[in-house]
Amino acid sequence: MEGxxxxxxxxxxxxxxxxxxxxYIIRILIGVAILGNAVNMLIFVAGRVTREAPPIIGKGAETxxxxxxxxxxxxxxxxxxxxxxSFFAFLLVLAYRAYQALKTDDTHQMxxxxxxxxxxxxxxx
Amino acid sequence: xxxxxxxxxxxxxxFALAPVPAVHWLVIAPPVWCMLVGAxxxxxxxxxxxQSWLAIPALGLLALMDAGLLVAVIREGxxxxxxxxxxxxxxxxxxxxxxxxxxxxxAGVAALGGGVAALGxxxxxxxxxxxxxxxxxxxxxxxGAFLTGDLFNLYVWFExxxxxxxxxxxxxxxxxQLDGATKYAILNLIGTTxxxxxxxxxxxxxxxxxxxxxxxxAPTLAPSAPMMTLGLxxxxxxxxxxxxFPVNFWLPASYHTPRIVVAGLFAGxxxxxxxxxxxxxxxxxxxxxxxxxSMLIGAVAIATMLTGALGALAQADIRRMxxxxxxxxIGIMLTGVSLGAQTAIxxxxxxxxxxxxxxxxxxxxAGVAxxxxxxxxxxDLAGLYAKSPLLSAMTLCLFLSVSGLPxxxxxxxxxxxxxxxxxxxxxxxxTALLVSGLLTTIAAARAFALGWWRMPATGAVDPMRMxxxxxxxxxxxxxxxxxxxxxxxxxxxxxxxxxxGVLDPSAYLHSVFPxxxxxx
Numbered sequence: 030m031e032g033x034x035x036x037x038x039x040x041x042x043x044x045x046x047x048x049x050x051x052x053y054i055i056r057i058l059i060g061v062a063i064l065g066n067a068v069n070m071l072i073f074v075a076g077r078v079t080r081e082a083p084p085i086i087g088k089g090a091e092t093x094x095x096x097x098x099x100x101x102x103x104x105x106x107x108x109x110x111x112x113x114x115s116f117f118a119f120l121l122v123l124a125y126r127a128y129q130a131l132k133t134d135d136t137h138q139m140x141x142x143x144x145x146x147x148x149x150x151x152x153x154x
Numbered sequence: 155x156x157x158x159x160x161x162x163x164x165x166x167x168x169f170a171l172a173p174v175p176a177v178h179w180l181v182i183a184p185p186v187w188c189m190l191v192g193a194x195x196x197x198x199x200x201x202x203x204x205q206s207w208l209a210i211p212a213l214g215l216l217a218l219m220d221a222g223l224l225v226a227v228i229r230e231g232x233x234x235x236x237x238x239x240x241x242x243x244x245x246x247x248x249x250x251x252x253x254x255x256x257x258x259x260x261a262g263v264a265a266l267g268g269g270v271a272a273l274g275x276x277x278x279x280x281x282x283x284x285x286x287x288x289x290x291x292x293x294x295x296x297x298g299a300f301l302t303g304d305l306f307n308l309y310v311w312f313e314x315x316x317x318x319x320x321x322x323x324x325x326x327x328x329x330x331q332l333d334g335a336t337k338y339a340i341l342n343l344i345g346t347t348x349x350x351x352x353x354x355x356x357x358x359x360x361x362x363x364x365x366x367x368x369x370x371x372a373p374t375l376a377p378s379a380p381m382m383t384l385g386l387x388x389x390x391x392x393x394x395x396x397x398x399f400p401v402n403f404w405l406p407a408s409y410h411t412p413r414i415v416v417a418g419l420f421a422g423x424x425x426x427x428x429x430x431x432x433x434x435x436x437x438x439x440x441x442x443x444x445x446x447x448s449m450l451i452g453a454v455a456i457a458t459m460l461t462g463a464l465g466a467l468a469q470a471d472i473r474r475m476x477x478x479x480x481x482x483x484i485g486i487m488l489t490g491v492s493l494g495a496q497t498a499i500x501x502x503x504x505x506x507x508x509x510x511x512x513x514x515x516x517x518x519x520a521g522v523a524x525x526x527x528x529x530x531x532x533x534d535l536a537g538l539y540a541k542s543p544l545l546s547a548m549t550l551c552l553f554l555s556v557s558g559l560p561x562x563x564x565x566x567x568x569x570x571x572x573x574x575x576x577x578x579x580x581x582x583x584x585t586a587l588l589v590s591g592l593l594t595t596i597a598a599a600r601a602f603a604l605g606w607w608r609m610p611a612t613g614a615v616d617p618m619r620m621x622x623x624x625x626x627x628x629x630x631x632x633x634x635x636x637x638x639x640x641x642x643x644x645x646x647x648x649x650x651x652x653x654x655g656v657l658d659p660s661a662y663l664h665s666v667f668p669x670x671x672x673x674x
Contacts (some may be wrong), residue, residue: 054340061344061347064344065347074355076358091282108297108306116316116343142333142407144382150468150532151533152471
């Protein structure tokens with residue numbers, strides 16, 4: 030199961046990196062979203078995929094059975110999902126506002142903050 | 155019982171509720187306080203008059219807490235605070251050692267200076283859109299990152315400071331800002347995600363996220379695990395956060411676009427968090443891998459400081475010039491990380507503290523210069539010396555400090571790093587440090603000659619006054635830099651023992667696991 034999941038994670042990372050290398054903001058953002066999911070699955074696999082027993086300490090026992098699923102990665106992923114979701118929402122709005130203001134989502138043309146024809150500093154008084 | 159390997163005694167210690175000494179609450183006080191005040195300020199967002207009256211005293215109190223925490227750490231050594239009695243390595247631990255406490259105090263002082271300067275620089279509209287809440291959340295994130303003892307928690311604090319910095323950088327929504335913020339936001343998010351990837355891989359290998367636990371287990375795990383890969387992902391992630399050479403183009407693209415106070419706070423606080431994390435992970439937790447990558451980090455450091463200094467030389471806009479000086483400073487710190495010895499690491503910590511204060515002050519000075527001269531471009535700025543001698547004197551001090559000339563705070567850490575480099579026979583790193591210092595001096599001196607000394611073409615200059623919100627923080631920060639430069643002994647001793655604590659984390663480990671590190 031882990032091996033199969035690892036391959037899926039690899040495919041997700043490939044797709045994400047391919048999209049993020051694009052010059053258009055919207056594709057980069059889709060890449061960022063997929064990257065977030067790739068990482069979440071990575072953490073999930075990192076906790077080992079076991080599903081024999083739920084992580085509940087039974088009556089009379091003091092610790093989890095060794096076969097129990099690992100609950101910590103799920104807590105980590107939950108945190109990471111919330112964070113990446115809110116960031117993605119913010120980035121979408123930001124990209125849309127930038128598109129409205131700059132009339133482009135082509136990063137090659139987004140040169141307002143760093144104009145290409147910025148003069149060098151004066152060479153003398 | 156034996157299957158999970160947790161001895162019953164460990165459970166019993168966690169049930170024993172010994173009262174926590176009052177001073178230990180200071181460990182979590184800075185982030186909690188920032189979140190609390192930030193939340194109150196959001197609730198009071200309609201009460202514009204209240205915002206600054208609440209924010210400035212709260213920032214003052216924060217700086218006091220940070221100072222108190224530093225004193226406590228000097229007295230007791232590293233202090234650990236555990237959430238909800240879930241003892242390490244299971245619960246989230248906040249562990250503060252001298253390095254964290256020093257950085258935390260400098261961040262608190264910088265935040266106070268920035269907050270006071272914001273009273274004049276941030277207009278009503280921007281305050282109505284939440285400048286002060288964002289400021290508190292960001293400072294809370296920075297403090298949390300410096301104080302936490304849990305790697306996943308460090309990631310969460312990174313995200314906290316990142317999302318509030320997004321809020322600050324777009325405040326005002328000018329077209330330039332949107333352009334800069336888009337690049338800043340996307341690239342920083344990718345950098346932080348890279349960090350999360352590293353955390354995921356680390357969890358798969360170690361099964362723990364507690365920094366002390368990882369540091370203790372790393373040597374035993376090293377022969378059988380892909381530690382070098384893990385180390386490289388960490389180096390890449392933190393280099394991106396710290397703005398090291400090939401992955402730093404988000405910084406010059408964005409740092410000159412927001413209001414000057416925001417830019418100054420970013421320059422002072424955010425990149426240093428990346429350097430701090432690099433020290434924590436690659437020097438304290440994985441010293442073997444850090445050593446193996448010292449050549450790589452050293453090369454990146456040289457590229458960073460030289461491209462930074464050359465970039466500063468090539469800019470006509472003083473804000474953009476300062477952005478490149480921030481990068482150059484990061485290169486200087488990375489050099490120390492790559493050298494890795496006690497003097498070098500203490501030089502890095504010293505430089506980080508100096509840079510937090512001085513870079514913020516330089517941005518504030520540039521802001522005043524821009525207001526008085528009506529422009530940030532060296533083509534148009536002129537005659538500032540005649541307009542305000544006080545501003546000129548402070549700017550000159552700060553320029554000399556950032557160039558690393560005595561008697562200011564930039565000189566000592568740089569001298570330590572150069573000496574460490576030549577002591578180790580790394581003459582190429584020492585030479586690069588000196589060359590980047592020379593280039594920075596030229597850039598700073600030229601900016602001063604053109605913007606401050608040169609008389610405008612019209613000849614006549616009316617003297618102008620600085621507002622209180624301009625000169626108070628600027629003078630205070632300049633005096634701090636001067637004081638450190640003139641009397642570096644106490645800070646030098648502190649950073650040396652801080653570096654000791656990072657290189658030999660036995661005190662750190664003892665603070666987290668008083669009964670010894672549990673063995674699986």
